[in-house]
Amino acid sequence: MIQLEQVTKTYPKASRPSLDNVSVSIDKGEFVFFIGPSGSGKSTIIKMLLHEVAPNKGRVVVNGKDVTSMRSWKRPHFRRSIGCVFQDFRLLPNRTAYENVAFALEVIGKTKAVARRVVPEVLELVGLGGKEHRYPHELSGGEQQRVAVARAFVNRPLILLADEPTGNLDPDTSIEIMRLLDRINRTGTTVVMVTHDSNIVNQMRRRVIEIESGRIVRDQARGVYG
Amino acid sequence: MRMKYVLSEVLVGLWRNVTMTVAMIITMGVSLTMLGASGLIYAKVADMKELYFENIEVSIFLKAEVTDEERTDLAARLEADPLVSQATYVNKEEAFKRFQEMFRDSPDLLSAVKADQLPESYRLKLVNPEEYKTISDQYAAVGGVDQVVDQSQVLDKIFKLFTAGQNVALAAAVAMAVAALLLVANTIQVAAYSKRREVAVMKLVGASNWFIQSPFVLEAVVAGLFGSVLGLAALVALKKFLFDDALSALQGLFAPVSWGEVFLTFPVMAGVGGLISAVTAWVTLRFYLRV
Numbered sequence: 001m002i003q004l005e006q007v008t009k010t011y012p013k014a015s016r017p018s019l020d021n022v023s024v025s026i027d028k029g030e031f032v033f034f035i036g037p038s039g040s041g042k043s044t045i046i047k048m049l050l051h052e053v054a055p056n057k058g059r060v061v062v063n064g065k066d067v068t069s070m071r072s073w074k075r076p077h078f079r080r081s082i083g084c085v086f087q088d089f090r091l092l093p094n095r096t097a098y099e100n101v102a103f104a105l106e107v108i109g110k111t112k113a114v115a116r117r118v119v120p121e122v123l124e125l126v127g128l129g130g131k132e133h134r135y136p137h138e139l140s141g142g143e144q145q146r147v148a149v150a151r152a153f154v155n156r157p158l159i160l161l162a163d164e165p166t167g168n169l170d171p172d173t174s175i176e177i178m179r180l181l182d183r184i185n186r187t188g189t190t191v192v193m194v195t196h197d198s199n200i201v202n203q204m205r206r207r208v209i210e211i212e213s214g215r216i217v218r219d220q221a222r223g224v225y226g
Numbered sequence: 227m228r229m230k231y232v233l234s235e236v237l238v239g240l241w242r243n244v245t246m247t248v249a250m251i252i253t254m255g256v257s258l259t260m261l262g263a264s265g266l267i268y269a270k271v272a273d274m275k276e277l278y279f280e281n282i283e284v285s286i287f288l289k290a291e292v293t294d295e296e297r298t299d300l301a302a303r304l305e306a307d308p309l310v311s312q313a314t315y316v317n318k319e320e321a322f323k324r325f326q327e328m329f330r331d332s333p334d335l336l337s338a339v340k341a342d343q344l345p346e347s348y349r350l351k352l353v354n355p356e357e358y359k360t361i362s363d364q365y366a367a368v369g370g371v372d373q374v375v376d377q378s379q380v381l382d383k384i385f386k387l388f389t390a391g392q393n394v395a396l397a398a399a400v401a402m403a404v405a406a407l408l409l410v411a412n413t414i415q416v417a418a419y420s421k422r423r424e425v426a427v428m429k430l431v432g433a434s435n436w437f438i439q440s441p442f443v444l445e446a447v448v449a450g451l452f453g454s455v456l457g458l459a460a461l462v463a464l465k466k467f468l469f470d471d472a473l474s475a476l477q478g479l480f481a482p483v484s485w486g487e488v489f490l491t492f493p494v495m496a497g498v499g500g501l502i503s504a505v506t507a508w509v510t511l512r513f514y515l516r517v
Contacts, residue, residue: 079432090430092423103424106231107433151431 001159001190002026002049007058009044018044019055020214026192028158031185033201034194035225036211042194045211046163049192050082051075063158080108083152083160083189087167089144091136097123097147098132104151118154126150126180142173146180153184160184162193166200174200198225235441236448239417246416247449250409254453257402258499259460262491264395266461266483271388278381282355286348286365287372296370297346303368304348309361312351318342345372403502406453410446410506417442418514425515438515443507450503454495461488 004024010017018041026032034042047053048060051067060067063081070078091100101122102115110118123132126146136144145165152160162181166174178200185191195201201208201224208223209216218226240247286304288297304313316324321344329335352361358376366374418425428438465488 073435076429076432076434079430084430090423090427092427103427104431107428107437108431109434109437151427155431 001028001030001063002192003059003061004045004048005059005061007048007055007060009041009048009053009055017056017214021058022211022214022216023058024209024216024219026190028190029185029188031182031191031204031206032193033204033206033208033223034192034211035196035201035208037196040211041214042211043163046161046192046194049159049161050084051078076108080155081158083155083157085145085148085152085160085162085165087164089136089141089148089168091144091147091151093136096133096135097128097139097143097150100136100147101151101154105154108155119150122150122154123147125153125183127176140173141169142176145169145173145177149177149180149184153189157189159190159192162191162195164195164197165193166195166197171199175203178204201225232437232441232444236444239421239441239445240448242420243413243416246409246413250406250413250446250449251452251456253402253406253409254450254499254503255456255460257399257406258454258457258495259464260395260399260402261498262457262461262495263464264392264399265491265494266487267388267392267395269487270483271385271392274388275381275385282352282377282381284350284352284358284361284377285375286350287345287375288347288370289372290345292346292370296368300348300365300368300370303365304350307361307364309353309357310350311353314349316347316349318344318346321345321347407502407506410449410503411510413449414442414446414507414510415514417445418511439508439511442511443504446503446507447500450499450501451496454492454499457495457499458489458492461491 002025004022007019007022008017009019022041022045024045034045036042044053048055048067049062051070051072055068058068062078065078067078092103095103098119101119102112105115105118106112120129120132123129126149128143128146128150131139131143134143136147139147145168149165160181165181166177169177174197181191181193182204205222205224208218208220208225210218210226286300288300301313301315304310318341322339322341325339325344326336350361352358358379362374362376365371425438465483465485469483
């Protein structure tokens, strides 16, 4: 599903590479944590998978598509098969929960009728049934992240990327969000999550890939934070 | 549904930044007015050249002491010249009659000039009026010839004036166009900034580039079209109040500007205004949104 083959990335003006000869293979349906200190290169991986950053060397393959050689005009269509969740939720403040999720559908050409059918369903799935018409500022942090997860998942992507999704949440809420991601993973969606929340990693007991200074120092099938 | 979304985004965008929108439309309008005016001047100069050159004459004035021999000699040469299509002899009486006709409103001038003071002349029509120079060179030194005068020389001065007017209008059009472009670029940047969250989400979920860009580009195009409507209104006003009223005394001098010609400038102004705005907006987005 996701392959990084001897990927090296050095940002301009940086003294050392953010990723140094990294090779990773992630299968369909896996749940993978990338852990490591700030600046270790975790976020660069997420950006590469989104075709936001290109490697200097090596090959990145996502969903069977070689992202390295992908032309930028193909990026929008490619992104539709990937859902994304961030630490800062990135919701539109002047739209309700329903509208935030429907917006993601409508801007890729889905009709309002489709949105009316699909959006309540996915909001129900993330546990926001009954709160469809609240604005982000009327929701708690955890609830806002649920809206973001709903928006990422509404297209039924093959891959869900989560960049520190619990970074802004308290421990209890974080665990609820992890349960949600776990449920999404069980539908067959590959989940890749970048985090440095040791509690969560230890509780989930999933594959852990630890990065330090741009190199993989550990890749464990049912790992802990370490 | 997507069309409706795009259109409502355009209107919201124009309204959200309404002072900038108005500034953009006015600058665009002035620029396009200048463009349209210079186009009209260009067309008129061409019309007038045709009109005037048809009636243009070269006059060969004879010296007062010209001999009969020199006169018949010159007549024969003109007759044989392939560049001359028609040569008419005007004697002193004839010349005086023409003079009286031309200056009948100035009795002082008329009383000051006697019939035998006016020179005899040949009035020539040329096969090609622009070959005046050759005629002038050939006949200036012929015996009995005082001077060769070409009306087109006078006309050239008038046309130079028109061309200068046209150049001024064009220069003003370009200067205003630059100002308009900067305003468009700025407006689009402000619009893109105020919608940065929406744009970020759209990029994230994979909205196509044209879908992200089209509301901004259309916003600029709509402003450009409003600008061209403004330009048309200005040209209509110019024709009505300046050309038809204030300058109506000079009607005989200028070739008339018809309403048809004024309205014909509209598609040109709309096309130029719309296209320039669209390209500017698009280029701005390439730099600013990196989509």
